[in-house]
Amino acid sequence: MPALLLPLAPCSVRLRDTPSPAAPHRSRPAWRAWRQYAALVLATAIVALPGPAEAQARRRAAAPVADMPAPPAVATALRKARVPGEAVSIYVARVGASAPAVTWHASQPMNPASTMKLVTTFAGLQLLGPQYRWQTALYADNAPVNGIVNGNFYLRGRGDPKLVPEELSKLIDHVQAAGVHTLNGNLVLDRSYFANDVSRAPSLDGEDQKAYNVAPDALLYAFKTLSFILAPDVAGQGVTIGVTPPLAQLRIDNQMRLRAGACGDWRSHAAARPQQQPDGTLQVTFSGDFPADCGERGWNIAVLNHADFMWGGFVALWQQQGGRFGQIPGLREGVVPRSAVLLASHYGQTLGSAVQDINKFSNNVMARQLMLTIGAELGHRPATPAKSALAVRQWLARQGLDMPELVIDNGSGLSRIERISAANLGRLLLQAAASEVGPQLRESLPVVGFDGTMRKRLTSAGVAGNAYIKTGTLEGVRAIAGYVNAADGQQYVVVSMINHPNASAAQAAHDALLQWVYAGMR
Incomplete structure (x- = not known):
């Protein structure tokens, strides 16, 4: 299997001196039995373009970001997993704040694995409507x-x-x-x-x-x-x-x-x-x-x-x-x-029901079907991944979410070449939180400690039941992205991606990050 060269930025603080080598990727199955699913309502609707509240959130989130030290608990977990700092990106922002709270290599293009489904599902909800x-x-x-x-x-x-x-x-x-x-x-x-x-x-x-x-x-x-x-x-x-x-x-x-x-x-x-x-x-x-x-x-x-x-x-x-x-x-x-x-x-x-299946259970083929549907419904028939990716890029540009590093292959994250930065995925989640489809997107994400791909993680921690997190896993990739409702009543967007051969051993780092944000970043 050909190796994937992971693009790594220089890092001023290194947890290990060994550079991150190339690593092959292999997906973990995310399929769930079709018998769990049921069709829902009959109406269709098209969701409107962003309103003033969304535009205001976009302006707040678009400020340039600078790297900051990673939280100590996360750094310790990464050290135990033998994952160097340059292989990690982190973006944490309070919903409604004018600047992010924590960034770490947040502008670095990273392979997002299945967290790319957030781009696809948010685009689908806005462009086609939850009742499509x-x-x-x-x-x-x-x-x-x-x-x-x-x-x-x-x-x-x-x-x-x-x-x-x-x-x-x-x-x-x-x-x-x-x-x-x-x-x-x-x-x-x-x-x-x-x-x-x-x-x-x-x-x-x-x-x-x-x-x-x-x-x-x-x-x-x-x-x-x-x-x-x-x-x-x-x-x-x-x-x-x-x-x-x-x-x-x-x-x-x-x-x-x-x-x-x-x-x-x-x-x-x-x-x-x-x-x-x-x-x-x-x-x-x-x-x-x-x-x-x-x-x-x-x-x-x-x-x-x-x-x-x-x-x-x-x-x-x-x-x-x-x-x-x-x-x-x-x-x-x-x-x-x-x-x-x-x-x-x-x-x-309905699309709203499909998005639940796509994000809760990380269903790859359903995400790919949605990405192609977006292209087809916007007039690019017969739909191809390239035409659909162009339609999503144009939608992002209209939202003020230009992402020069973005690479969309098939929209599911089951790809060696898809790329996005933690900062831009975080900005997208902030934009979603301010949009009329924000509740549908958030509720489609696995609830930490309770369901979907997060049902067995952090079950006894304070963050259990208080975070909606999409996971991403490929060989050499670990990623999380979503929302944390902190103990102090504030809501945060959290994104982190690890691109390194030891990524599979670094789940504890992401768990520590979620619990740290829930506890007020103390």
Whole structure:
């Protein structure tokens, strides 16, 4: 894997004399089961541009910053982790203050990992509105006759990041409620809302079957990931394997053996191998031992390409819900013709709900879907990461948040090249706090000690329940960014990024920073 050269600024105070070497990056999975999610309200709205209060906050936050010594507790934790000072950036500012309270290499461009999602989600909330909803629709060449649709039928996607089986089932319900019971033709997928090559983007680390590496698509279905559930059977003699979502072409070859004993690292004694067969089916072979003490265990595998996964999902659900086919439909790709007849459309979850999933659980593919949606909705169709990044830069400029060091790759932070400074990410959070969508953004962040990616951190500290913090983790990167409600009643924006091979050992430094800010920086 190619190494990433971390740009480091000169530092007047060094915790170690060893310079920071280049370090490869590898993501940690942030995916959560789609079954936790639900679609919400039906209205749509566009949020207005910044008002006077936001402009005032922008002017207060735009003052140049200078480096200051890091808090002692943070410096001690960094020393224990063997992370030098030049590999760290810190920005702390009280909301409403005229200048930041603490800065440390705050202007240095850093890899932000998943804290980049704050840029994407704030932009989405302001540009599209919290009530924006994604549309998926089914069209046909011909109107139904006696419940039968002859000719091609077209499934058109608009980038819904959470088109899961429950949502696709609603679209099918709408079609069948209109009296359609048989589809007799080919299924044509219209994925033209996004550019074709976005779904073929290479994975960050070569782990193509990991859900966190799934690329975006205008017809992303169930995160293009199969969620298998393994459990001892009722008789206690074997292992049952269930799966969601159902795919028409999926076959499971269950060779698992049930054994007695503690669960432990059960995955090291089992294997799951997906393989496409000559007849077009996808066979997933499970083999190895499964300890009875494990109970139910999940195993997520990203499989197939987007088109084949979508075809299998639609065909399986149509049949499960009582629909019929004149013959098993072929798979085609194209654009819905102007003469096509609309059979039904479905609006998915709200953007406000999607932002909760993106930030609480650091869902990479949902963030990438949102970034591309921003570009598409602002007229850059078919959307690409570059066009969408330009749209976000233009939005930032209108906000007075020019960020010359900013590099947006895909908007999720799952990238070796994305860059932002702690000061500018902090300024963005100050701007958000003064905006009409500030509450939605803040509430979407993990609550320290309670939920999301912060649920197991600082659970017994004073800051628990009093901070909303987005985390970021790649190999060689640790980052935090968000809001701390201090014990004295003041609210602070806190941003810190560590770019160093020992970053994974420096979580204590970030925890110390959050607790220090909560305690009034004493």
